[in-house]
Amino acid sequence: MKSSSLNVAEKFDTSRANEYGRQSRIALAGYDACQDLAACMLAASLGNTCSAKVLVVGAGGTAQEIIAMATLAPSWRFTAVDPSEPMLEAATQQLEASNLLEKTSMHHGYVEDLAADESYDAATLIGVLHHLDGDDAKRQVLRSIRAHLKPGAPLIVAGNQYAYASQPLLLAAWGQRWRQHGASPDEVKVKLGKILQGADPPHSEVAVQKLLHDAGFGDATRFFSSLFWSAWLTCKTA
Template identity: 90%
Template sequence: MKSSPLNSEKFDTSRANEYGRQSRIALAGYDACQDLAACMLAASLGATRSAKILVVGAGGTAQEIVAMAKLEPGWRFTAVDPSEPMLEAAKQQLEANNLLERTAMHLGHVEDLAADESYDAATLIGVLHHLDGDETKRQILRSIRAHLKPGAPLIVAGNQYAYASQPLLLAAWGQRWRQHGASPDEVKVKLGKILQGADPPHSEAAVQKLLHDAGFGDATRFFSSLFWGAWLTCKVV
């Protein structure tokens, strides 16, 4: 397994076990984003009913696979994640939805895939803001691009903005946790973690530049929720 800028130890068993609930609180509209991502890919790919989809950072809920599989019964998936507990959590969700036969599980990184493996589309949801620095972000995008067919679509979704630069959004994010029963002290701890635990692109323009630098075209944003944004772009031939 090659080294990666994403620290898989960050996503240990404890985090994997709580990931589904925590994600749906932290991201208002979590399931709607996943559903719309599936719709955007289906719209981009058009009439094809058979497609291979690369799902990078699939660990946890595997909700993007569940959503895509429900919409397109002919699609098949390769789920990639460097965290064994997170990939195991995803496997359990896929098993519960009878999707294991349609999904190849890969513990590791995109760079570990066979060089001749190519895909009709890919998703990178909830990953970029966990990677330190722009070069590591470009690296994973380039690795994905290398496995995509010419013109293939890519869904990218994750947090943007330097968190401290958006005090109103940060305060609203804290209120979101309070809305779901967190005490003031618990909210303070969660705000501390988000300020220290990630490195998101600092604007939508920064997301676009990362995509351009990695060989993708202009992106269309289709979802937004506080710090979160979701875009569809395509590989430039």
């Protein structure tokens, strides 16, 4: 998994980190709504928990999932993990601006690097799986997260699904989404070309469920969808 994650870290360099907030909100219609609903789903799953430790994997960029969770549950604390230093720095700036840095432990690296005895009440993995090449890398990151979760703890997984070329209508609508935000026809072609070459999403919701089951999680509940993107809540099995 680390070799695959290293490629992801290289992909999310300084230039991409600087534009991530704007670009992600165009590429994912409903970006902030997804983050808000993820926080709501975790809070609903955890019940009336006054305090919780949440592991946020792939936290770099906007840190919006942490901001959304902290708004809903001010007593929660977070561990943010990301292999991309520029992306983690961008998240640090966002958390500092939101006065949330003291609630968050920032970790440049991988889930496997965390202390073995570190355990969490919940976790999020948002916008990560489709950047990992192959099912083995996807299962590995899920298993690594599971190893740090308490029994029955909830996990939010969100990202793209389907082989992009297998859904031409969704792909065309994605192009129109960029055009809606000012991209020229040539710019749309470039963006779609990068999309087709730059990720390896699970090919169906069934494939997502299988990855989760293989890694030791239960059936997942989908609570958000936007073109290729979906978000699910699952829980660690015994």
